[in-house]
Amino acid sequence: MPESLAGARPTLEAVAARAGVSRATASRVVNGGAGVRPPLVEKVTRAVEELGYVPNHAARTLVTRRTGAVAVIIAEPEIRIFSDPFFSQQIRGISKELTAHDTQLVLLLLEGPGDYDRIARYLAGGHVDGALAFSLHTDDPIPAITRRAGIPAVYGGRPNWSEPAEHRTVPYVDADNRGGARAAVRYLEDLGRRRIAHIAGPRDQTSATDRLDGYRDVLPDADPALIAEGAFTAASGERAMAELLERCPDLDAVFAANDLMASGALRVLKERGRAVPGDVALVGFDDMDAIAEGTDPPLTTVRQDIEGQGRLMARLLLRGLDHERAGAPAPDPVITATTLVRRASA
Amino acid sequence: MPESLAGARPTLEAVAARAGVSRATASRVVNGGAGVRPPLVEKVTRAVEELGYVPNHAARTLVTRRTGAVAVIIAEPEIRIFSDPFFSQQIRGISKELTAHDTQLVLLLLEGPGDYDRIARYLAGGHVDGALAFSLHTDDPIPAITRRAGIPAVYGGRPNWSEPAEHRTVPYVDADNRGGARAAVRYLEDLGRRRIAHIAGPRDQTSATDRLDGYRDVLPDADPALIAEGAFTAASGERAMAELLERCPDLDAVFAANDLMASGALRVLKERGRAVPGDVALVGFDDMDAIAEGTDPPLTTVRQDIEGQGRLMARLLLRGLDHERAGAPAPDPVITATTLVRRASA
DNA sequence: ATGAAAGCGCTAACAC
DNA sequence: GTGTTAGCGCTTTCAT
Numbered sequence: 001m002p003e004s005l006a007g008a009r010p011t012l013e014a015v016a017a018r019a020g021v022s023r024a025t026a027s028r029v030v031n032g033g034a035g036v037r038p039p040l041v042e043k044v045t046r047a048v049e050e051l052g053y054v055p056n057h058a059a060r061t062l063v064t065r066r067t068g069a070v071a072v073i074i075a076e077p078e079i080r081i082f083s084d085p086f087f088s089q090q091i092r093g094i095s096k097e098l099t100a101h102d103t104q105l106v107l108l109l110l111e112g113p114g115d116y117d118r119i120a121r122y123l124a125g126g127h128v129d130g131a132l133a134f135s136l137h138t139d140d141p142i143p144a145i146t147r148r149a150g151i152p153a154v155y156g157g158r159p160n161w162s163e164p165a166e167h168r169t170v171p172y173v174d175a176d177n178r179g180g181a182r183a184a185v186r187y188l189e190d191l192g193r194r195r196i197a198h199i200a201g202p203r204d205q206t207s208a209t210d211r212l213d214g215y216r217d218v219l220p221d222a223d224p225a226l227i228a229e230g231a232f233t234a235a236s237g238e239r240a241m242a243e244l245l246e247r248c249p250d251l252d253a254v255f256a257a258n259d260l261m262a263s264g265a266l267r268v269l270k271e272r273g274r275a276v277p278g279d280v281a282l283v284g285f286d287d288m289d290a291i292a293e294g295t296d297p298p299l300t301t302v303r304q305d306i307e308g309q310g311r312l313m314a315r316l317l318l319r320g321l322d323h324e325r326a327g328a329p330a331p332d333p334v335i336t337a338t339t340l341v342r343r344a345s346a
Numbered sequence: 347m348p349e350s351l352a353g354a355r356p357t358l359e360a361v362a363a364r365a366g367v368s369r370a371t372a373s374r375v376v377n378g379g380a381g382v383r384p385p386l387v388e389k390v391t392r393a394v395e396e397l398g399y400v401p402n403h404a405a406r407t408l409v410t411r412r413t414g415a416v417a418v419i420i421a422e423p424e425i426r427i428f429s430d431p432f433f434s435q436q437i438r439g440i441s442k443e444l445t446a447h448d449t450q451l452v453l454l455l456l457e458g459p460g461d462y463d464r465i466a467r468y469l470a471g472g473h474v475d476g477a478l479a480f481s482l483h484t485d486d487p488i489p490a491i492t493r494r495a496g497i498p499a500v501y502g503g504r505p506n507w508s509e510p511a512e513h514r515t516v517p518y519v520d521a522d523n524r525g526g527a528r529a530a531v532r533y534l535e536d537l538g539r540r541r542i543a544h545i546a547g548p549r550d551q552t553s554a555t556d557r558l559d560g561y562r563d564v565l566p567d568a569d570p571a572l573i574a575e576g577a578f579t580a581a582s583g584e585r586a587m588a589e590l591l592e593r594c595p596d597l598d599a600v601f602a603a604n605d606l607m608a609s610g611a612l613r614v615l616k617e618r619g620r621a622v623p624g625d626v627a628l629v630g631f632d633d634m635d636a637i638a639e640g641t642d643p644p645l646t647t648v649r650q651d652i653e654g655q656g657r658l659m660a661r662l663l664l665r666g667l668d669h670e671r672a673g674a675p676a677p678d679p680v681i682t683a684t685t686l687v688r689r690a691s692a
Numbered sequence: 693a694t695g696a697a698a699g700c701g702c703t704a705a706c707a708c
Numbered sequence: 709g710t711g712t713t714a715g716c717g718c719t720t721t722c723a724t
Contacts, residue, residue: 386709
């Protein structure tokens with residue numbers, strides 16, 4: 001490994017000089033060497049190594065108008081992001097895909113509502129080529145900001161627009177929440193269960209409402225008392241289960257909109273002496289192994305490939321960057337498959 | 347808000363023209379406007395707004411040699427980073443401090459050991475002004491990489507060198523683990539407990555060994571059977587507690603090296619019919635509110651300001667960046683205070 | 693296939 | 709105070 005001569009990083013000029021070629025040729029070699037004769041390629045390559053040359057990123061960006069970086073925007077209400085394995089897996093996926101394409105991940109945490117300005121300025125400043133964001137709120141300002149900044153963006157989770165017409169406007173990656181929910185409820189039905197309750201997630205998240213819709217697809221005439229709303233947390237799952245038990249003591253199955261709530265429900269069920277799955281069959285959603293495999297009994301749940309979704313988001317964005325000049329239309333939403341994982345709780 | 351004329355972002359040149367001044371003056375105004383007469387400042391400011399001008403980052407970096415970005419490096423074994431509230435809080439703190447100084451956070455996730463090369467190239471490429479990294483492993487290559495890249499770095503947690511002499515080489519921020527542990531054990535002593543056990547963390551993390559050292563400071567002659575080793579997880583806390591109970595049924599207090607292990611220990615204690623704190627007093631470490639406040643009884647624990655540590659890391663780095671040209675020496679390590687928080691478990 | 697030269701958008705001496 | 713000018717390091721026509 002070459003010694004770095006503290007301070008004075010070698011420039012392309014230096015490489016060219018050392019290799020006895022022009023800067024242009026040196027540049028060509030550094031960028032793949034297409035159309036340069038092998039002996040020269042060899043010479044330049046050696047010079048690069050000897051000098052420990054690393055291209056200056058700013059200079060390159062200035063002329064190419066490509067930064068090789070992508071922003072990942074995380075809204076403040078998503079503070080839980082880092083504690084929620086869901087997001088961490090998604091970020092892993094994104095990171096892997098970006099890395100594979102030599103693209104950097106710039107993390108933009110919104111500390112508060114006033115931060116949208118800062119983000120807007122940043123995005124407009126040409127720091128990044130594109131942006132990735134998660135679970136937009138109702139009429140979230142982010143899409144408008146990226147549009148104004150003129151950079152492409154891909155979203156994780158179906159945006160929650162108040163205008164349904166806007167849905168097609170932005171590209172997003174989402175799991176087949178509705179289909180997964182349908183599969184879960186049908187499975188419970190096939191088990192012979194007749195009083196199937198649902199612990200739904202918060203009404204303002206599409207993943208929650210889609211799962212609720214899936215439940216209703218299968219059980220259009222379900223007793224409304226069989227539906228309780230939670231907040232995707234274990235504690236809220238406990239509360240919802242208690243409610244449900246009170247309202248419908250005769251229930252014989254529960255489909256919870258995520259594993260965390262299912263784990264809470266399980267705790268309450270056991271406390272009240274209901275055997276799982278004997279008396280009450282229980283199905284979750286997400287298949288977060290840290291949760292679903294750790295409960296007693298382990299959770300039957302709907303699995304989605306979260307890391308894969310993250311990778312897909314990044315891939316979609318990168319593809320968009322490549323086609324950008326072609327003025328390609330925003331890619332269609334991508335819905336990833338879900339599968340039912342049978343364990344012991346149902 | 348000005349319409350963006352898709353594609354053609356206005357340059358400083360355009361601003362200057364519109365304001366009827368030279369590019370230099372426009373630049374001065376954009377950068378604070380020191381030494382420019384108010385009327386001109388006003389004119390330029392208006393032009394900036396009307397045009398929706400945002401400085402081109404690459405151009406600026408090219409001449410100033412400052413990127414306004416800092417890398418946060420997260421090693422692969424730290425995959426748990428995102429699920430561990432410890433790291434998430436630290437990152438929050440870092441993000442806040444960086445944002446306050448108009449500096450961006452570039453996230454570098456190491457996907458595997460081979461990734462060190464990629465990181466090294468990135469850091470050498472002048473993408474960032476400095477780097478932040480966490481809990482270095484024994485003889486971690488990161489410090490060498492940043493040194494070779496010629497960029498300053500600050501670490502979170504005392505590095506685990508095999509050469510003690512190296513300790514002073516790198517600046518780091520760490521909690522007063524040893525002092526906090528001492529306080530916890532003394533508190534237990536003051537409660538009148540005489541058989542105080544310790545559930546230690548993994549031997550290869552300085553935070554764990556420092557806490558063990560603190561325990562030993564107070565109890566130099568403690569029965570070795572009173573010490574069990576866990577892995578900072580709840581499950582390992584359960585295992586360690588079971589061990590301890592078997593070896594020393596007469597123990598009357600436990601100091602666990604973190605809250606997660608304390609919560610596991612608590613579970614086992616209750617299972618075996620030991621009243622907490624009646625029969626066995628229990629103290630944790632970290633004060634992760636999601637855990638410590640949620641147990642029954644709530645955990646007495648040693649609190650450290652994790653977000654503050656993150657902020658401190660960023661501040662130290664930024665300060666280093668400012669003094670860089672002055673060839674200032676690496677700042678000394680900073681040890682942040684810990685405080686005992688009394689709840690009900692001891 | 694290679695080189696010469698222009699210029700990306702900005703800041704910082706240096707003159708005035 | 710303000711304008712003029714010279715690059716920062718690189719890619720990319722355009723000649724050759």
